[in-house]
Amino acid sequence: xxxxxxxxxxxxxxxxxxxxxxxxxxxxxxxxxxxxxxxxxxxxxxxxxxxxxxxxxxxxxxxxxxxxxxxxxxxxxxxxxxxxxxxxxxxxxxxxxxxxxxxxxxxxxxxxxxxxxxxxxxxxxxxxxxxxxxxxxxxxxxxxxxxxxxxxxxxxxxxxxxxxxxxxxxxxxxxxxxxxxxxxxxxxxxxxxxxxxxxxxxxxxxxxxxxxxxxxxxxxxxxxxxxxxxxxxxxxxxxxxxxxxxxxxxxxxxxxxxxxxxxxxxxxxxxxxxxxxxxxxxxxxxxxxxxxxxxxxxxxxxxxxxxxxxxxxxxxxxxxxxxxxxxxxxxxxxxxxxxxxxxxxxxxxxxxxxxxxxxxxxxxxxxxxxxxxxxxxxxxxxxxxxxxxxxxxxxxxxxxxxxxxxxxxxxxxxxxxxxxxxxxxxxxxxxxxxxxxxxxxxxxxxxxxxxxxxxxx
Amino acid sequence: xxxxxxxxxxxxxxxxxxxxxxxxxxxxxxxxxxxxxxxxxxxxxxxxxxxxxxxxxxxxxxxxxxxxxxxxxxxxxxxxxxxxxxxxxxxxxxxxxxxxxxxxxxxxxxxxxxxxxxxxxxxxxxxxxxxxxxxxxxxxxxxxxxxxxxxxxxxxxxxxxxxxxxxxxxxxxxxxxxxxxxxxxxxxxxxxxxxxxxxxxxxxxxxxxxxxxxxxxxxxxxxxxxxxxxxxxxxxxxxxxxxxxxxxxxxxxxxxxxxxxxxxxxxxxxxxxxxxxxxxxxxxxxx
Numbered sequence: 001x002x003x004x005x006x007x008x009x010x011x012x013x014x015x016x017x018x019x020x021x022x023x024x025x026x027x028x029x030x031x032x033x034x035x036x037x038x039x040x041x042x043x044x045x046x047x048x049x050x051x052x053x054x055x056x057x058x059x060x061x062x063x064x065x066x067x068x069x070x071x072x073x074x075x076x077x078x079x080x081x082x083x084x085x086x087x088x089x090x091x092x093x094x095x096x097x098x099x100x101x102x103x104x105x106x107x108x109x110x111x112x113x114x115x116x117x118x119x120x121x122x123x124x125x126x127x128x129x130x131x132x133x134x135x136x137x138x139x140x141x142x143x144x145x146x147x148x149x150x151x152x153x154x155x156x157x158x159x160x161x162x163x164x165x166x167x168x169x170x171x172x173x174x175x176x177x178x179x180x181x182x183x184x185x186x187x188x189x190x191x192x193x194x195x196x197x198x199x200x201x202x203x204x205x206x207x208x209x210x211x212x213x214x215x216x217x218x219x220x221x222x223x224x225x226x227x228x229x230x231x232x233x234x235x236x237x238x239x240x241x242x243x244x245x246x247x248x249x250x251x252x253x254x255x256x257x258x259x260x261x262x263x264x265x266x267x268x269x270x271x272x273x274x275x276x277x278x279x280x281x282x283x284x285x286x287x288x289x290x291x292x293x294x295x296x297x298x299x300x301x302x303x304x305x306x307x308x309x310x311x312x313x314x315x316x317x318x319x320x321x322x323x324x325x326x327x328x329x330x331x332x333x334x335x336x337x338x339x340x341x342x343x344x345x346x347x348x349x350x351x352x353x354x355x356x357x358x359x360x361x362x363x364x365x366x367x368x369x370x371x372x373x374x375x376x377x378x379x380x381x382x383x384x385x386x387x388x389x390x391x392x393x394x395x396x397x398x399x400x401x402x403x404x405x406x407x408x409x410x411x412x413x414x415x416x417x418x419x420x421x422x423x424x425x426x427x428x429x430x431x432x433x434x435x436x437x438x439x440x441x442x443x444x445x446x447x448x449x450x451x452x453x454x455x456x457x
Numbered sequence: 458x459x460x461x462x463x464x465x466x467x468x469x470x471x472x473x474x475x476x477x478x479x480x481x482x483x484x485x486x487x488x489x490x491x492x493x494x495x496x497x498x499x500x501x502x503x504x505x506x507x508x509x510x511x512x513x514x515x516x517x518x519x520x521x522x523x524x525x526x527x528x529x530x531x532x533x534x535x536x537x538x539x540x541x542x543x544x545x546x547x548x549x550x551x552x553x554x555x556x557x558x559x560x561x562x563x564x565x566x567x568x569x570x571x572x573x574x575x576x577x578x579x580x581x582x583x584x585x586x587x588x589x590x591x592x593x594x595x596x597x598x599x600x601x602x603x604x605x606x607x608x609x610x611x612x613x614x615x616x617x618x619x620x621x622x623x624x625x626x627x628x629x630x631x632x633x634x635x636x637x638x639x640x641x642x643x644x645x646x647x648x649x650x651x652x653x654x655x656x657x658x659x660x661x662x663x664x665x666x667x668x669x670x671x672x673x674x675x676x677x678x679x680x681x682x683x684x685x686x687x688x689x690x691x692x693x694x695x696x697x698x699x700x701x702x703x704x705x706x707x708x709x710x711x712x713x714x715x716x717x718x719x720x721x722x723x724x725x726x727x728x729x730x731x732x733x734x735x736x737x738x739x740x741x742x743x744x
Contacts, residue, residue, distance in 0.1 A: 045689045050703040074689045079702035082684070089685065095600050097688040211704075266704055271509055290706070 042071040044334040047090070047101040049083045049321060052290070053156055053361045054102065057342055060350060065341050071334050080211070084416075091116040096328035099335040103324040105142040105394070106409050106416075108152045111324065112145035118325035119149040123336040130340050134365045142394045142405065143322050152322035153343045157363030158286040159307070159316035159388035160219060160408075161381075164188075165279050166303040168195045182220065182248065182308045185280070189256040192279035201256030203278040204249065206430040207265035210419025213426055215317060215408040216282055219307060221245040222398040223315035228410050228447060231401040233454040235447035237422070237440050245310075247436045250429050262431035274298055282308065284319070285363065285388055288381040292358050304381040306388060311399055316388040317408035320364065352377075363389055403454070414450045421446050501713035508710040523714035527701075536718065538690075539697035542608050544722070546683075546693060547676040550615035554623045554672045555665065557616070559653065562627030567639060567657070577628060580621040588618070588681055599686055606688040614686075615676040622675075623668050630664025631657065663736035670730050674723050694719045 048054040054077065061073050076098070078086060087101045091111060103111060111117050124132045132140075135154065143152035162185065164176055172195050174188055189201030205213045221227070226241035236242055253261045258272050266283060270290060273281045274297055281287070291302050307316035323339040325332055341347055345367055348360045357377030362368045362385070369375070369386045378385075397407040404411035409419065425439035499515070500508045501524070507517035528535055561580075565573045595614070596605075604610040634657060642656045658665065683693040698719055701711045727734070 047688075050700060051705045052703070076689055076692065077700045079699060080704045082699060086684075086688075089596075090688070093596075093600055095605055097606055267706060270705075271707070275510075286705070 042069075042331075042334060043074060044071055044100060044331050044338050045074045045076070045098045046338065047076045047078070047083060047087060047098040049080050049102050050077045051080075051321065053359070054321075056351060056355055056359065057155075057347075057361075060347075060354065064350060065338065069337055069341075071337060073338060091326055094326070094328035096326060096330060098326060099329040099331050100323050100325055100338060102155065102321045103152060105139075105152070105318065105320050105322060106406065106411060108143050108322060108324060109145050109405060109411050110413050112147070112149070112151040116327055117151040118327050118329065118332050118335075119151060120153060120325065120336070120339075121150050123340070124150060127336070127340050130344060131367075134345070134367050136364060136366060136389055138318055138389060138392050138394060139320055139322075139364050142318055142320065152320075152324045153339050154320040154322045154364035155343055156286065156361035157318070157320040157389055158284045159318055159363070159385065159392050160216065160283060161285050161307050161316060161384055161388050162305050163273060163281045163283070163287065163291065164303050164305070165192075165273075165276075165298070165301060167301045168192060168199070168279050169303070171195065176303060176305055179306045180308045182223070182310050185282075185308045186248070186252050186256075189252060189280060193256045195279055196276060198277060200258050200272075200278050202252065202280040202282070203258045203264065203269035203272045204253045204261070204282055205265050205269060206253055206257070206261035206427055207263055207268070208420065208423040208427040209265065210409065210416050210423060212265045212423060213430075214419045214423045215319075217246065217249050217426065218408045219315045219317050219397075220249050220310075222407065223308075223310045223312045224248070225311045225399045227398050227400055227402060229403050229451055229454075231403050233403055233451045235444055235451040237444040237447050243436065243440055246426065246429075246440060250426070250436050253430055254432065262427045273302070285316075285381070285385040288378070288385065289358050289360075289362075292378070292380060293356065300380070302380065304384045306384060306391075312397075314388070314391040315397075316392050318389065318392040318394050319408070348374075412450070412454070414453070418446055418450050497713045497716055500709055501717050503710050505707040505710045508713070509707045523710035524718070526711055527714045527718060536694070536697055536715070539692050539694045540719070540722075542611075542687075542691055543677055543694040543719075545608050546611040546615055547673050549612045550619065550676045551669050551672040553612070553616040554619045555669055557620055558623035558627050558668065559657075559665070561620075561624045562631050563653065563657065565624070565628045566631040567634065567636065577625065580624050584621050592681065592685060595682070596685055605686060606691045608687075608691040610686060611676075611679075611683060611691065611693065614682055615672075615679060618679075619672040619675055623672055626668045626671070627661070627664060630661050630668075634660050663733040666730045666733035670726055670734060673726060677723050 048058070058075050058077065061075070066072055076086075083102065084107075087098075087103060087107070089095075090097050091101070092114070094116065103117075108117070112119075124130060136157065139154045139157050140150070143154065144150050162176075162180065168174075169176060169188075169192070172192060174191055176188065177184060180188075185202070191201075192199070193201035205216050207213055218228070221242055224241050224245035226239060226243075226245050227236050228242075229235055258264055258269065258278050260268070264272070266287070269278070269281050269283055270287055272278045273287075274291065276298070288302075288304060290296065292299055306314065309315045323343065325335045325339070329335055343364065345365060348362070348365070348368055348371075351357075351360045352371075352373055357371075357373045360368065360374055362374070362378070362382075369382055375382055392407060394405050394407055396402070402410075409415055422443040425434070425443050426436075428434050429436050429439040502519045502521070503514075503517050504520050504522060507514050508523075510517075564570050565577055570576060599605045599607075599610055638656055638660065639652060642652050647655065678695060679693075680695040683696050684699075687693060687696060698712065698715045701708050701715055
């Protein structure tokens, strides 16, 4: 302790000098990093969800798009929930890190309303080769905002349909109608349950998440005559139709559904059908590509029919991963060039040739369904897919008028939170931890809170 | 007489049995810690469809496919930019932390400043705010200063995040250095820089190594800030790791392979510094 205070001032000076040097070094480094990150020349930064179609696009970009245009594409790929967070963060702040992002038809209308997106009409008008008229009408409509402007271009689109094991049905003497009702499906599930050792009747999503169990369940609710909200924003989750549909769904999956239903989502069900653990599956039309791919153990053994119905003539959902351009983008022209390539007929042909026609990002262009190569590769499912997509009416999916666009969702930002909370209640009912009535009573209270907000507007 | 000989025998046997039981327990605990890692390595060597089966297929054939896919992950970018970013952020932040923590710890243990305990607790108090609470302000500052997606922003953040821990660790290591050594050096005419470099550093070497390794591991594994603040160019390895997760398809084997590769540098550093670490971490345990 005797030496404390000795040469104190010199130490201070040394410390200050060291800190100063470190700061200078950091500043110099950050300068260097800064220049590198802002980049120069012809680039476009793309943020995408990690789905197989996007990974194929990533693989094909450098050798084709960049070679043709000289524009370098920097991809960031993230899982679905993370990509939604990241897009909301970057776009809501208009931080401009990304020029283009994969945005679904759920977000596009309210992103556009918040002025986070670049309208695409002028590009579409100039780019005749893109052929906007070829894009399927429900897709165009679901990517058009309230102001009538177009804010997204679909990369691929999907509806929902019912898949079943043709071989198992034939063995058991079961017959599937081309447009089955939900009651018929429940009866078939009971009969197909146990058709093979370890095989259950049907796979239905039970995993919590507004994009998981809520999507198929809401289509069932729609066709049973229910709705989340009335046109004047009254929550209707405890209405008899909503209750009947939910009870039907939960009962079906509990009685004849897959093992571990409360944790099963799209990926688990895909695996279950491919591994012969279920005889039927109601889910996205995009699944057909995986089921009919060369590696699939059930290739050529799956039949595809329209989404089951009750009170409505059709009930399939409508979903698309579309390209949206951030308003703050510094390279909107390059962004359009990229979109125009990725969503083009030419790109579909490229995938057909390099990867296989069944993997084409379909469901967006009428011409895809006229292409002989595609029709051949997708013989089992192309017609029913097209019928499902073109038959979907995003503005009028049920028996009563709706407050927003959207079939398997309500198009408000609050829905991702509300839907996820409700999905947790439904999932708990599927797991048998509570009754459907209990789940819906709690959900109604949550929905009513959101409805109240909108009634006041 | 017999009583006298039997009793120690029995005692020795009991002691041996106790030792055996404790040894067994230690092995079990060790296995329990190692099992998830072994599971990860095994899964990474399976094909995607074998990795996804339930119940797990332990005996399925082994393949390096997942590693192959990891290294040539689409578009030819591969994991290298992310690994280099992680390496930059971890190495530089660890270096800066050590440069700043050593003098700070010196002033808190050997040549103590006034109210040094208060200073020490002030350092610790900066860790009391949950990191996520600072996320939004930091994001906005980064955005407005044009530092988003810049690896040097992470270097600064990791330095400041790890500094309090490093100061605390170093303080306890340095406090164990006998003052007499330093006084002897002073009598021999050594000044502060040479005392730090030639007396303190060698004695505190193991402690320094332990601190460096902990800082390196913390920055290497940091995910919260990296996920929010990086994008195209500054993406770090943990963020890159998550990019293999998909809701439409199988990914377990790939994610496990990625986890193995991404854990390797930290494991290697740990093994390299193993003997120093044991010394360092037990330093200050016995006074």
